[in-house]
Structure formats: C-alpha cells, structure tokens
Amino acid sequence: MAVRSSLLALALAVLALLAAFPAAAQDELQDGPKSLVISYRASAAHRVAFRRYLATNLAPRLRAMKAKGEISDFRIFYSWYRQPAVWDGLVILRFPTFAAVSGWNAIEHSEPGGLDAAGIALADPVASYSSDLAWSRNPDELKDGDVYYVIPYEYRNEGEYRDYVKAYVLPQFDGWIQTGALRGYEIYMNRYGTGSPWDSLFIQHYRGLAAFGKRQQITASVRDTLRNDPVWKAWSDKKAGIRSESENSIAELVAH
Known part of the structure; x- marks a missing residue:
C-alpha cells in the first residue's frame, strides 16, 4: 500500500509538472509587456559621437533609474557596422x-526614446x-568583449511559432551553450507584432570573437546531432x- 501511494504521488507530480509547461510558455501574456526594445539610427557623421553619448549620458541615467527601481534592468548595444536596414544603437529596457512602464512613457513626452537635446542632435529613435x-x-x-548576434524574424502564426521555438530553436541554442561557444541568449516576442520589421528578436551571446568566428562550424555540428531527433x-x-x-546585426555591448 505504501509503494502504491508513493507511485500515485509520483504520477500526480509528473502530471502536474507536464500540465504546467503550456501555461509557463504563456505566463508573460497574463500581464502587459514588461520589456521595451528601442532602436536608433545615426548618420555616418554622428555614429562615433552617438556611441559615446549612449555610454556617457544615457547609460548613467538608466543606472540611476535601475537604482530607484524604476526599471529592473537594461542593456545598450551598438552595431559593428553601418548597414542599410539596421539600427546603430539598440536599447532594451x-x-x-x-505599471512601471508609465514612468518611461512620461519621459517620452519630452525626450523621445529617452534622448535629451544632445542625443536628438546625434540620432533618431526609429522605433x-x-x-x-x-x-x-x-x-x-x-x-565586455563578447559578440552579440541579433536576428529579427517575422512569423505567420504566433502559436505555431512558439511551438517551433520550443522544439527547434531552443535545442540548438542549448547545444551551442554546451559547446562553450555561446554564453546565453534572449528571445523577445513583439507583443503587438504584425510583421515587419520583426515579430521576434533573437540575441545570441557569443563568448568573444574566436567563438563567434566558429559560428557556422558549431551550428552545423549541433544540427548534425539533432537530426537524429524526428521531432526536431x-x-x-x-x-x-x-x-x-531579415537583416542580421553583429553588435557590441556598450553598457548594462
């Protein structure tokens, strides 16, 4: 009887765990979106000065907001190169x-994208x-020194796409982490996405230039092992x- 009770308890625990997985994937949808992804474009003449502005002006202000609990975290990226359809600076709050988003919205009334007059003179907050x-x-x-690879995607159906990420994308990312090339990753979903420029945004954290240089080799190696999984x-x-x-970005970390 004791063994039967233990097995029943174990079975119920497993079922509860399995039942929790679909809900967990939707947890963020039970409230309003708590991340804001802001992209900026600078002219070629202002690229250097705008990067400096992000590091010496915007970053200290964001650190002060974090210390006050107005934001929980932030990161500022800057693209390696100027490209036709790619941002120069990317800020994620x-x-x-x-409810705390309203505090940032108040800043937007006088400083679009969080840029004061000096920042607006150097770049535009595009979106x-x-x-x-x-x-x-x-x-x-x-x-610092890691390489951040940023990939925007559009999808045709959100539910299908979420299943695809769990079954296809995450096993690869976790495999790259196991090789030591990737330090971590972030996948953002545009809450109000309707297509261009992105519905989802991948940010892969590579452990430096050498690891990033082996990206194609490591991608192919991990995919070779995953092809044995019929679901994948x-x-x-x-x-x-x-x-x-759409067009990918290679970026450096300016501040966090």
Whole structure:
C-alpha cells in the first residue's frame, strides 16, 4: 500500500509538472509587456559621437533609474557596422511591472526614446517595441568583449511559432551553450507584432570573437546531432514556411 501511494504521488507530480509547461510558455501574456526594445539610427557623421553619448549620458541615467527601481534592468548595444536596414544603437529596457512602464512613457513626452537635446542632435529613435522576454538562458551574463548576434524574424502564426521555438530553436541554442561557444541568449516576442520589421528578436551571446568566428562550424555540428531527433527534424524541414528572417546585426555591448 505504501509503494502504491508513493507511485500515485509520483504520477500526480509528473502530471502536474507536464500540465504546467503550456501555461509557463504563456505566463508573460497574463500581464502587459514588461520589456521595451528601442532602436536608433545615426548618420555616418554622428555614429562615433552617438556611441559615446549612449555610454556617457544615457547609460548613467538608466543606472540611476535601475537604482530607484524604476526599471529592473537594461542593456545598450551598438552595431559593428553601418548597414542599410539596421539600427546603430539598440536599447532594451526591462520593467519590474507593467505599471512601471508609465514612468518611461512620461519621459517620452519630452525626450523621445529617452534622448535629451544632445542625443536628438546625434540620432533618431526609429522605433520602440513593447515586448516580452519569452525565452532566455543566462540572459544577464553580459560581458565586455563578447559578440552579440541579433536576428529579427517575422512569423505567420504566433502559436505555431512558439511551438517551433520550443522544439527547434531552443535545442540548438542549448547545444551551442554546451559547446562553450555561446554564453546565453534572449528571445523577445513583439507583443503587438504584425510583421515587419520583426515579430521576434533573437540575441545570441557569443563568448568573444574566436567563438563567434566558429559560428557556422558549431551550428552545423549541433544540427548534425539533432537530426537524429524526428521531432526536431520535422520542424527543420518546414521552418521556411513558418518564419522569415531579415537583416542580421553583429553588435557590441556598450553598457548594462
């Protein structure tokens, strides 16, 4: 009887755990989006000065907001190169609650994108996206000298896309972490995404230039092992019809 009771308790615990997985994937949708992704464009003449502004002006202000609990975290990235359809600066703000977003909205009344007059003279805040950090691993292990690879995607159906990320994308990312090349990752979902420029945004944290240089080699190696998994292989075969990818960015960390 004791053994039967123990087995029953174990079975119930397993069922409860399995039942929790679908809900966990949707947890962020039970409240308003608590991340804001802001992109900026600077002219070629202002790129150097705008990077300096982000590091010496905006970053200290964001650190002060974090110390007061007005934001829970932030990170500032800057693209390696100037590209036709890619931002120069990218700021991601995370808020402790959805209500806390209103504090940032008040700043936007006088400082679009959080830029004061000096910042506006150097760059334009092109777009701000209310987003959810839907999946991540070691997202706050941010290191100077690491390489941040940023990939925007559009998808045709959100539910299908979430299943695709769990079954196809995450096993690869976790495999890259196991090789030691990747330190962590963040996957943001645009809460109000309707297509271009992105519905989801991947940020991969590579452990320095050498690890990033082996990206293609490591990607192919991990995929070779995953092809033995029929579920992963099925998603791989149909991924082209699930999402489309636009211009990628290679970036450095300016501040966090």
